[in-house]
Amino acid sequence: xxxxxxxxxxxxxxxxxxLANEEFKVDLSKCLQRNGGSLHVTSxxxxxxxxxxxxxxxxxxxxxxTLQDVLVTSEVSDAEIRNVASMIGEKAAPQDxxxxxxxxxxxxxxxxxxxxxxTDDFKMTTTKDKAGFGFETCPPSTFLFRISEEVKGKxxxxxxxxxxxxxxxxxxxxxxxxxxxxxxxxxxxxxxxxLTSRPRLPSPPNEAEEKDEKEVMVRTLQRILRGEKVKSSRxxxxxxxxxxxxxxxxxxxxxxxxxxxx
Numbered sequence: 001x002x003x004x005x006x007x008x009x010x011x012x013x014x015x016x017x018x019l020a021n022e023e024f025k026v027d028l029s030k031c032l033q034r035n036g037g038s039l040h041v042t043s044x045x046x047x048x049x050x051x052x053x054x055x056x057x058x059x060x061x062x063x064x065x066t067l068q069d070v071l072v073t074s075e076v077s078d079a080e081i082r083n084v085a086s087m088i089g090e091k092a093a094p095q096d097x098x099x100x101x102x103x104x105x106x107x108x109x110x111x112x113x114x115x116x117x118x119t120d121d122f123k124m125t126t127t128k129d130k131a132g133f134g135f136e137t138c139p140p141s142t143f144l145f146r147i148s149e150e151v152k153g154k155x156x157x158x159x160x161x162x163x164x165x166x167x168x169x170x171x172x173x174x175x176x177x178x179x180x181x182x183x184x185x186x187x188x189x190x191x192x193x194x195l196t197s198r199p200r201l202p203s204p205p206n207e208a209e210e211k212d213e214k215e216v217m218v219r220t221l222q223r224i225l226r227g228e229k230v231k232s233s234r235x236x237x238x239x240x241x242x243x244x245x246x247x248x249x250x251x252x253x254x255x256x257x258x259x260x261x262x
Contacts, residue, residue: 004037007105009119010048010097012140015166017052017063023158024054025066030155031147032070040072042104044097076100088130094123102128109135118143120170122186141167142193191218 016024032038046064053060064071078096080103085093093099101117102124108115117124120139128137138146144163148156167190174186220234224242235242
């Protein structure tokens with residue numbers, strides 16, 4: 001099995017600190033061992049989450065201290081950050097710490113690793129192509145779901161439960177900023193990241209058909225979340241995604257209005 005490299009943004013750790021239970025470190029370690037994966041950050045992430053604690057754990061331990069055994073930290077120079085910022089454009093470029101993570105992910109991708117940048121910052125996804133980066137991105141909830149796929153039992157079940165809770169938080173945050181950017185695109189990306197993580201989905205013969213199929217499935221999931229009737233064959237293709245995303249449908253009526261925006 002090819003080693004999976006996960007470069008993790010600060011916002012993912014904030015979600016974990018807010019929502020993860022006390023079994024999280026054990027569950028995370030078991031899932032990463034089974035996947036042959038590793039978690040990577042830059043020193044800038046340490047600065048941003050140095051005061052984050054596990055809020056529901058007994059004693060509220062510091063997150064970085066607790067997870068230090070599963071993290072690999074790398075340095076990215078200011079010169080590299082400035083160079084990428086100029087390629088993207090100073091106004092469009094993400095913040096420096098985010099750029100450092102994009103650069104780190106690009107390094108690993110160039111080395112031939114299977115690398116994914118874990119972030120719910122949609123700006124990092126939409127700007128990476130401008131810098132010529134070919135790595136994949138996914139939100140924290142999808143990361144949790146993906147690493148749970150290779151394990152069974154209590155570790156997988158707890159990680160999937162956490163994935164659903166994080167997914168709800170991601171959608172809440174997206175909705176709260178509806179006036180600032182294209183929320184529909186971000187919600188579609190959040191859902192699509194789960195669709196593309198399911199290896200047993202049928203593969204259409206060409207890219208155009210693949211894109212059409214994904215769009216149909218995203219719309220099908222949106223209809224299910226709105227409580228509409230959907231053909232059983234379409235439901236079957238989505239697998240457990242409606243269950244995973246269901247908490248988001250109960251956030252408030254604004255989600256329904258946003259999902260209907262085309």
